[in-house]
Amino acid sequence: xxxxxxxxxxxxxxxxxxxxxxxxxxxxxxxxxxxxxxxxxxxxxxxxxxxxxxxxxxxxxxxxxxxxxxxxxxxxxxxxxxxxxxxxxxxxxxxxxxxxxxxxxxxxxxxxxxxxxxxxxxxxxxxxxxxxxxxxxxxxxxxxxxxxxxxxxxxxxxxxxxxxxxxxxxxxxxxxxxxxxxxxxxxxxxxxxxxxxxxxxxxxxxxxxxxxxxxxxxxxxxxxxxxxxxxxxxxxxxxxxxxxxxxxxxxxxxxxxxxxxxxxxxxxxxxxxxxxxxxxxxxxxxxxxxxxxxxxxxxxxxxxxxxxxxxxxxxxxxxxxxxxxxxxxxxxxxxxxxxxxxxxxxxxxxxxxxxxxxxxxxxxxxxxxxxxxxxxxxxxxxxxxxxxxxxxxxxxxxxxxxxxxxxxxxxxxxxxxxxxxxxxxxxxxxxxxxxxxxxxxxxxxxxxxxxxxxxxxxxxxxxxxxxxxxxxxxxxx
Numbered sequence: 001x002x003x004x005x006x007x008x009x010x011x012x013x014x015x016x017x018x019x020x021x022x023x024x025x026x027x028x029x030x031x032x033x034x035x036x037x038x039x040x041x042x043x044x045x046x047x048x049x050x051x052x053x054x055x056x057x058x059x060x061x062x063x064x065x066x067x068x069x070x071x072x073x074x075x076x077x078x079x080x081x082x083x084x085x086x087x088x089x090x091x092x093x094x095x096x097x098x099x100x101x102x103x104x105x106x107x108x109x110x111x112x113x114x115x116x117x118x119x120x121x122x123x124x125x126x127x128x129x130x131x132x133x134x135x136x137x138x139x140x141x142x143x144x145x146x147x148x149x150x151x152x153x154x155x156x157x158x159x160x161x162x163x164x165x166x167x168x169x170x171x172x173x174x175x176x177x178x179x180x181x182x183x184x185x186x187x188x189x190x191x192x193x194x195x196x197x198x199x200x201x202x203x204x205x206x207x208x209x210x211x212x213x214x215x216x217x218x219x220x221x222x223x224x225x226x227x228x229x230x231x232x233x234x235x236x237x238x239x240x241x242x243x244x245x246x247x248x249x250x251x252x253x254x255x256x257x258x259x260x261x262x263x264x265x266x267x268x269x270x271x272x273x274x275x276x277x278x279x280x281x282x283x284x285x286x287x288x289x290x291x292x293x294x295x296x297x298x299x300x301x302x303x304x305x306x307x308x309x310x311x312x313x314x315x316x317x318x319x320x321x322x323x324x325x326x327x328x329x330x331x332x333x334x335x336x337x338x339x340x341x342x343x344x345x346x347x348x349x350x351x352x353x354x355x356x357x358x359x360x361x362x363x364x365x366x367x368x369x370x371x372x373x374x375x376x377x378x379x380x381x382x383x384x385x386x387x388x389x390x391x392x393x394x395x396x397x398x399x400x401x402x403x404x405x406x407x408x409x410x411x412x413x414x415x416x417x418x419x420x421x422x423x424x425x426x427x428x429x430x431x432x433x434x435x436x437x438x439x440x441x442x443x444x445x446x447x448x449x450x451x452x453x454x455x456x457x458x459x460x461x462x463x464x465x466x467x468x469x470x471x472x473x474x475x476x477x
Contacts, residue, residue: 001035001036001127001128001469001472001473002036002037002038002124002125002126002127002128003027003030003035003036003037003038003126003127003128003129003130003472004037004038004040004115004124004126004128004129004130005023005026005027005037005038005039005040005130005132006039006040006041006115006129006130006131006132006136006139007019007020007022007023007039007040007041007132007136008041008042008098008099008108008111008132008133008135008136009023009041009098010023010024010039010041010084011023011024011025012024012051012079013041013044013047013051013077013084013086014041014042014044014046014047014098016098016099018163018247018380018381018382019132019133019163021249021250021382022132022163022214022247023039023041023132024039024079024250025248025249025250025253025461026247026248026461026464026465026468027039027082028079028080028081028082028250028461029248029460029461029462029464029465030465030468030469031080031081031082032081032465033465033466033469035469035472037082038082038083038084038085038122038124038126039082039083039084039085040084040085040086040087040115040118041084041085041086041087042086042087042092042093042098042111043055043073043075043086043087043088043089043093044093044094044095044098045090045093045094045095046095046096046097046098047086051077054077054078055075055076055077055086056075056076056077057073057074057075058074058075058076058085058121058122059073059074059120059121060072060073060074060088060121061117061120061121063110063113063114063117064181065109065110065113065179065180066177066178066179066180066181067178070089070091070092070110071088071089071091072087072088072089072110072114072117072118073087073088073089074086074087074088074118074121074122075088076122085118085122085124087111087114087115087118089110089114092106092107092110092111093107105169105171105175105179105200106179108134108135108136108169109138109179109180110179111135111136112135112136112138112139112142113142113179113180115129115136115139116139116142116143116147116153119152125152125156126156127155127156127157127472127475128156128157128158128159128472128475129143129156129157129158129159130158130159130160130161130468130472131158131159131160131161131204131208132160132161132163133161133162133163133164133167133201134167134168134169134200134201134204135169135200136204137160137169137200137201137202137203137204137205138176138200138203138204139158139204140158140160140203140204140207140208140209141192141203141204141206141207142180143156143158143207144207146180146181157209157210157475158207158208158209158210159208159209159210159211159212159468159471159472159475160204160205160208160210160211160212161211161212161213161214162201162204162205162211162212162213162214162222162379163213163214163379163380164379165201165213165222165227165228165229165231165379166229167201168194168199168200168201168202168229168231169199169200169201170194170195170197170198170199170200171197171198171199171200172196172197172198173193173196173197173198175197175198176192176198191203191206191207192206194230199231201231202231202234205231205234205235205238206234206237206238208241209241209475210241210243210471210475211235211238211241211242211243212242212243212244212245212468212471213242213243213244213245213379214244214245214246214247214379214380214401215244215245215246215247215379215380215400215401215403215404215405216244216245216246216404217244217399217400217401217403217404218244218378218379218380218400218401219242219243219244220244221377221399221400222235223235223236223239227377243467243471245464245467245468246380246401246404246405246464247380247382247385247401247461247464248385248459248460248461248462248463248464248465249382249385249386249389249459249460249461250460250461251389251460254385254386254389254390255389256273256274256366256389256390256391256455259362259366261358261359261362261363262277262362262363262366263276263277263280263281263363263366263367264276264277264280264366266366267455268391268451268452268455268456271391271448271451274366274367274390274391274451275291277363277366277367278291278295278367278368278369279291280363280367281295281326281363281364281366281367281368282295282324282367284363285326285351286347286348286351287324287326287348287349287350287351288324288348288349290324292441293322293323293324293349294321294322294323294324294369294370294436294437294440294441295323295324295325295326295367295368295369295370296318296323296324296325296326296368296369296370296371296372296395296433297325297326297327297328297364297365297367297368297370297371297372297387297392298311298325298326298327298328298329298371298372298373299328299329299361299364299365299371299383300328300329300331300373300383301329301330301331302327302329302330302331302332302335302336302339303331303332303335304332304376305375305376305377306331306373306374306375306376307373307374307375307376307397307424307429308332308335308338309426310374310424310425310426310429311372311374311426311429312335312338313426314426314427314429314430315338315342317430318430318433319342319346319349319350321433321434321437322437322441323349323370323433323437324349324350325342325349325350325351326350326351326352326353326364326368327339327350327351327352327353328352328353328355328356328357328360328361328364329353329354329356330354330355330356336352336354339352339354340352340354362390365386365387365389365390365392366390366391366392368387368392369392369393369440370392370393370394370395370433370436370437370440371383371384371387371392371393371394371395372394372395372433373387373394373395373396373397373402374395374396374397374421374429375396375397375399375400375402376397376399376424377399377400378396378397378399378400378401378402379400379401380400380401380404380405381396381400381401381402381405384396384401384402384405384406384418385405385459387454388405388406388417388418388454388455388457388459389455389459390455391451391452391454391455392454393417393418393419393436393450393451393454394406394417394418394419394454395418395419395420395429395432395433395436396418396419396420396421397420397421397422397424397429398420398421398422402420403420405459406418406419406420407457408420409435409436409439409450411435411439411446414446414449414450415453416450416453417450417453417454417457418454419432419433419435419436420432
């Protein structure tokens with residue numbers, strides 16, 4: 001079984017979000033099952049020189065993109081058991097950021113065609129090509145149109161994973177022909193049409209042999225108008241080929257017992273280590289060093305969809321509960337200023353870091369008691385998984401992967417791994433914060449048992465990797 005995993009970003013080479021984590025940890029887990037899986041991704045100029053110097057040049061060729069010809073170089077680098085191929089083109093990828101440019105559609109159209117042309121240099125003939133999000137979603141369409149008679153791909157199947165349906169790659173009607181030539185023009189059957197233009201995400205949904213998304217609940221939610229982002233009809237059309245597989249995290253990287261980024265290492269059998277991390281984090285952040293003050297953490301993009309409008313509505317009431325709050329992230333100017341305002345009002349109880357710092361993020365997971373993630377929608381979410389691993393008890397809304405990964409605490413039986421609320425409502429969220437704080441303050445024995453349960457929950461890639469392997473194998477039948 002040969003799998004080519006295609007992603008616009010992949011650790012340790014590039015990252016803006018959770019896709020990069022998946023593109024590293026899922027192939028790693030599958031390689032541990034003796035699957036020949038290789039990752040292909042752009043050769044961004046932002047890749048650290050220390051990594052780039054280990055890449056071997058395999059060769060180059062010119063790719064014909066309708067009225068333009070573009071250089072494509074292919075490089076190879078190894079991380080553990082997984083081979084990475086890097087697609088090189090300085091015009092498209094020598095930039096300060098991964099995304100956010102006026103020609104992103106052209107950049108990733110080039111990358112998509114390069115994925116299929118790189119076989120001449122890699123000599124790797126995949127049984128399955130696994131695509132991720134809109135940046136690579138046109139590949140299944142190309143396989144069944146422009147490359148339909150190409151003997152190199154005669155037996156190749158495709159899997160398309162939706163990580164976030166909100167971002168779709170919508171372009172004007174003539175864009176596809178402009179990128180790939182008149183022979184690629186769709187035939188008016190509506191499978192690419194989206195309003196007055198075309199939609200790359202829709203192409204992946206309609207042309208891939210199998211569609212996955214990143215949690216079981218999200219796979220159900222996106223079939224409805226509220227979550228479907230105007231693609232619910234197409235998703236329902238393919239619903240028998242759609243499956244939700246909840247993401248995991250890399251338990252080697254995210255391990256409080258060995259994580260070198262922490263002040264102190266610990267596991268579920270050594271709670272004193274977590275308490276020591278909390279005291280150090282409080283001191284570093286200018287918070288009152290108080291073991292008995294519940295410390296709530298937020299590590300997130302500061303945007304509406306992450307539930308910050310709910311937090312804004314009840315912020316004073318949260319502090320009435322005696323909590324401390326530490327926030328790490330960037331985003332909307334309004335929410336950045338909101339937390340700055342409250343940090344001045346409660347200087348010993350709220351610290352906001354308007355940045356992203358990976359080391360500090362791990363220290364916050366390790367040093368906090370509670371992790372607040374009240375998202376309006378969340379396809380999977382990685383924050384709650386990391387929080388569980390580090391014993392920071394999640395408070396989440398029951399949506400997408402949050403619902404699938406956080407088991408509501410039952411105060412009568414002691415079962416559960418966190419606190420959850422159903423409706424997108426600020427006071428429902430506040431009620432769960434209040435319940436969590438009450439348990440922390442009044443029953444340390446039960447609280448410690450809850451922390452041990454959270455840290456013992458298995459959210460590694462092992463189970464989902466087996467499901468993906470089953471999907472790959474069934475495509476060949």
